[in-house]
Amino acid sequence: MAEDTGIWLSKELSKLADKQKAYENRAFLTAMKKVVEEQNDRMKLLQGEVDGRLWNHEQW
Amino acid sequence: MKTLIIVSHPEINNSQTQQFLMQGAKLFDVTWHHVEGLKKIDVDNEQKLLRDADRIIFQFPLYWYAAPAGLKDWEDKVLTRNFIYGDGNDNLRDKEFGIVVSTGMPLKEFRRGGTENITIDQIMAPLRAIADRAKMQNLPVFVISQFQYLKEEQQMQTLIDYQRYLTQKYPDTLTNRQEWFEQEFADRLKTFDETNCTECETILNTFIQQKEDLSQLKSTISLIKQGEDE
Structure with a gap:
């Protein structure tokens, strides 16, 4: 769910960046999109870690 | 600052x-x-x-x-x-x-x-x-x-x-980067072209939500880690 939201957010920022005439606004929104991608990657990693730790057989 | x-x-x-x-x-x-x-x-x-x-x-x-x-x-x-x-x-x-x-x-x-x-x-x-x-x-x-x-x-x-x-x-951590972009987006959105506030607000709120979800995941992991130590 959060993953879909992250992808949606990244696309919205792209669209918004494309609409900007001012160089600095385009630069800002494009850079923010990268942070959203970073959020998405981190989210996947952390979610994977939660799953991995919950399935730790040594704790069964 | x-x-x-x-x-x-x-x-x-x-x-x-x-x-x-x-x-x-x-x-x-x-x-x-x-x-x-x-x-x-x-x-x-x-x-x-x-x-x-x-x-x-x-x-x-x-x-x-x-x-x-x-x-x-x-x-x-x-x-x-x-x-x-x-x-x-x-x-x-x-x-x-x-x-x-x-x-x-x-x-x-x-x-x-x-x-x-x-x-x-x-x-x-x-x-x-x-x-x-x-x-x-x-x-x-x-x-x-x-x-x-x-x-x-x-x-x-x-x-x-x-x-x-x-x-x-x-330092330049993801947490600090997110906070910077959140603050700057709120400050700069008035200068954005061809958009309306609703669209920008949805983007900003979603960004904040993602930031909070990440922070929640981190807390969950520290709780699990604590449990593993016990």
Whole structure:
């Protein structure tokens, strides 16, 4: 769910960046999109870690 | 947070890099201070500028492994022994000290075995020594190499990275990056073209939600880790 939201957010920022005439606004929104991608990657990693730790057989 | 940029460049109007950075530095609570542009160096005034800042940045092109002569002249006049440590006031204690340096050679050459065979951090050692003596907090150097060879998207990224270097909370973690973008998006959205507030607000709120979800996941993991230790 959060993953879909992250992808949606990244696309919205792209669209918004494309609409900007001012160089600095385009630069800002494009850079923010990268942070959203970073959020998405981190989210996947952390979610994977939660799953991995919950399935730790040594704790069964 | 107040940021002071001490810029040194003998021909600043002809420097594409410095002109680009100057546009980027037009931010709230950021002061651009060009030392070669001063008619005369008024020591009291310069020291007051330093005292009033929370983050102090030295910015210059690299000339023969050092800053231009203008900066050294400024340092020798303004950074008096009494001001830095002699009078026991530690005027600059706990302020953050950063360096923005532009180089004509690629960054990869500034390492052992590179054609320059010396690292940027080694070159910056004298400035770091001053900062240490003044009990300042060192920030990592921000290097801009071969600016004119950067593609448009790389230049755009450099502009925003530079703005973050000037105003984002240290250290440069994802948490601090998210906070910076959240704050800046809210401040800048009034200047965005062809959009309405609802659209921007949805984007901003979703960004904040993602940030909070990440933070929640981190807490969950620390709870699980605690459980594993028990």
